[in-house]
Amino acid sequence: MKTALLIGSVAATLTATTLSAQDVKWRVTSDYPSKSHVGASFTAMAEELSRLTDGGFTLELNLDGSLGFKAADNFEVVRDGVVEVAETGAAALIGYEQVFGVVGLPFVAPTNDDVQRMMAIVTPEFQAAFENHDQIMIGWGTFPAVGIFGKHKMTSVEDFAGVKIRTYDSFSANAFSEVGATPVQLAWSDVVPSLSSGVIDAVLTSSVGGATIKAWDLGITDFSDIGYSTPVTLLHVSRDAFDDLPEKYQDALIQAGKVYTETNWTAAQAAIETFKAAFRENGITIHETADDALKARFGEISRQSAAEWVKQAGPKGEALFNQIQNK
Structure with a gap:
């Protein structure tokens, strides 16, 4: 979806809301649910921002994709001023700056x-990359380590043969193609259909x-927690x-971004065992x-992916990767 089309479709509802130097409302967009740990993080951020500014600076939380934007749109809609805040x-950002790819390496x-x-190592580089596109990075979040939800276990190379698996970037598409699966790159909003x-x-x-997505209601029977x-x-x-x-509002926003990061990390980690318990209760085997053969194959894929990324990212990317690897 192009930014120009998005602006036209939402212009009626996205007018500027800065009323005065002491009365500011910014708009947030995210396609993650309000009841997710991302939603909790934005709520904590908004509360901290309001507290620090005595209610003068507030956030309008448009979660659950309620503005019609997908995650892939967020970089452009913030850059172009359609909304002020997004995660x-x-x-999804490798096409803008190669440096973002380092955290996705398998x-x-x-x-x-x-x-x-x-993240302590890469954050300064990420902040500089956002500045190249008239944006400021003020925080980050995570999800629990990635695994595979499927209709059988996937713990050996043979288990992947012919499986049509949703992937989300070039690294994951290549990784699962290498073990015999058929990768289908999809935005999160397209997974359920x-x-x-x-x-x-x-x-x-x-x-x-x-x-x-309540995977157990969609024919999923197994979760292979491979720590991709x-x-x-x-x-x-x-x-x-x-x-x-x-x-003073700039300072408050930076502090609220730190609260987002802290809340996101804590909530994401706390959720892991809760979710696994829900899987077991609903018949999903973990x-x-x-x-050993799959571990070895994944090791090879990891090295190949890193080498390819370094080749594209250049000397700065190589230095960054080596720092992460303690080389």
């Missing part, structure tokens, strides 16, 4: 400690994603809108160990 998965940051360390119609029969996503990667979403705002704020 976008790093994987099996590079398999543990929570790995993810926290990686694609499962229902047979376009796909497996979904690469986190436990949060599987619970959100940890999805990272980036919280970004319009540079022009930020510059128009009084300094598989937590891949066999």
Whole structure:
């Protein structure tokens, strides 16, 4: 969906709402549910921002895709001033700046400690990349590590033969093609209709994603928790809108972005066992160990993906990746 078309379709409802230097309302867009950990993060952010400004700076939370934007639209609608705030998965931003791809490399940051360390390293580079597009990154979030929801277990190379699996970027598409699956790259909003119609029969996503769509009601019987990667979403705002704020509101927004990050991380981690319990209660079997042959194959894929990314990202990307890998 092109930004120009989006602007035309929502212009009637998206007029500027800055009423005065002390009465500011910004619009947030996200296609994640209001009851998800993303929704909780935005709610905490909005409450902190209102508290710090005595109600003078508020956020209008348009979650559940209520403005009609998909995640892939968010970068452009913030850049073009259609809305002021959005969160976008790093994987969706590779076409704008190669550096965003580093967090999507398969099996590079398999543990929570790995993810926290990686984000500490890459955040300054990500902030610089957003600045190149008239935006400011003020926070980030994660989902639990990605696994596979399917109609049988997928813990060996043979289990992937002929499986039509939803992927979400070039790395995941290549990884599962390499083990014999048929990747179908889909936005999250297209997953449920694609499962229902047979376009796909497996979904690469986190436990949060599987619970959100009630995978057990869509023919899913197994969750293979292979720790493919940890999805990272980036919280970004319009540079022009930020510059128009009084300094005290700018400071409050930066602090509220930190609250978003803290809330997101805590809520995402707390949700993991809750979701797995829901899977078991609804008949989904959880598989937590891949066999040795699949682990070895995934190791090869990880190295290949990293080498390809470094080739495209250049010397700066190579230095960043080596830092993440402690080389």
